[in-house]
Amino acid sequence: GIQVEQSPPDLILQEGANSTLRCNFSDSVNNLQWFHQNPWGQLINLFYIPSGTKQNGRLSATTVATERYSLLYISSSQTTDSGVYFCAVGADTNAGKSTFGDGTTLTVKP
Amino acid sequence: SQTIHQWPATLVQPVGSPLSLECTVEGTSNPNLYWYRQAAGRGLQLLFYSVGIGQISSEVPQNLSASRPQDRQFILSSKKLLLSDSGFYLCAWRRQMNTEAFFGQGTRLTVV
Numbered sequence: 001g002i003q004v005e006q007s008p009p010d011l012i013l014q015e016g017a018n019s020t021l022r023c024n025f026s027d028s029v030n031n032l033q034w035f036h037q038n039p040w041g042q043l044i045n046l047f048y049i050p051s052g053t054k055q056n057g058r059l060s061a062t063t064v065a066t067e068r069y070s071l072l073y074i075s076s077s078q079t080t081d082s083g084v085y086f087c088a089v090g091a092d093t094n095a096g097k098s099t100f101g102d103g104t105t106l107t108v109k110p
Numbered sequence: 111s112q113t114i115h116q117w118p119a120t121l122v123q124p125v126g127s128p129l130s131l132e133c134t135v136e137g138t139s140n141p142n143l144y145w146y147r148q149a150a151g152r153g154l155q156l157l158f159y160s161v162g163i164g165q166i167s168s169e170v171p172q173n174l175s176a177s178r179p180q181d182r183q184f185i186l187s188s189k190k191l192l193l194s195d196s197g198f199y200l201c202a203w204r205r206q207m208n209t210e211a212f213f214g215q216g217t218r219l220t221v222v
Binding site for chain 2: 045050088096
């Protein structure tokens with residue numbers, strides 16, 4: 001199956017700093033999502049981005065499918081950005097199943 | 111709009127007891143449905159998925175089973191819980207294979 005590797009595993013920032021989270025995957029994919037898991041465990045959808053670039057406020061994401069990676073950018077980080085960020089990928093021959101990486105744990109300090 | 115409901119939010123069960131977790135989706139028809147489990151400090155692992163009523167596929171051998179008795183209802187069950195069944199269980203749906211997936215709020219299960 002597809003292997004998903006996220007880096008870095010942990011990231012500590014001061015409020016206002018920018019960060020880049022990376023997701024590498026081992027095979028071609030037709031769906032890719034970024035999620036933020038809040039302290040209560042809720043998975044919040046950030047981007048559905050199998051290819052290309054999207055932006056939503058302070059967050060943006062880029063997926064380069066041919067090179068098998070995706071990047072999540074967080075600018076001007078806030079304490080509420082803290083939590084775990086997951087990348088999940090899948091291919092179109094598998095009923096929409098998604099394989100998750102182990103996540104990046106982001107801590108934003110005031 | 112579509113919503114997904116999952117309950118209960120937390121559950122403490124003794125070893126050997128049965129389990130039934132329910133997930134219901136509103137506002138859509140014939141969704142693909144999924145059960146995931148998250149171990150502490152890890153990503154989510156897919157347990158079961160369903161592309162239609164009565165159609166269940168299992169991803170990993172385990173002590174659990176799933177059923178889809180209605181189009182928008184997905185149930186995770188066990189006849190006898192093991193300590194290793196403890197974890198955070200999340201239900202998800204997507205409209206078609208390569209569209210955005212949406213997750214329920216999860217059930218935190220502790221087997222004691």
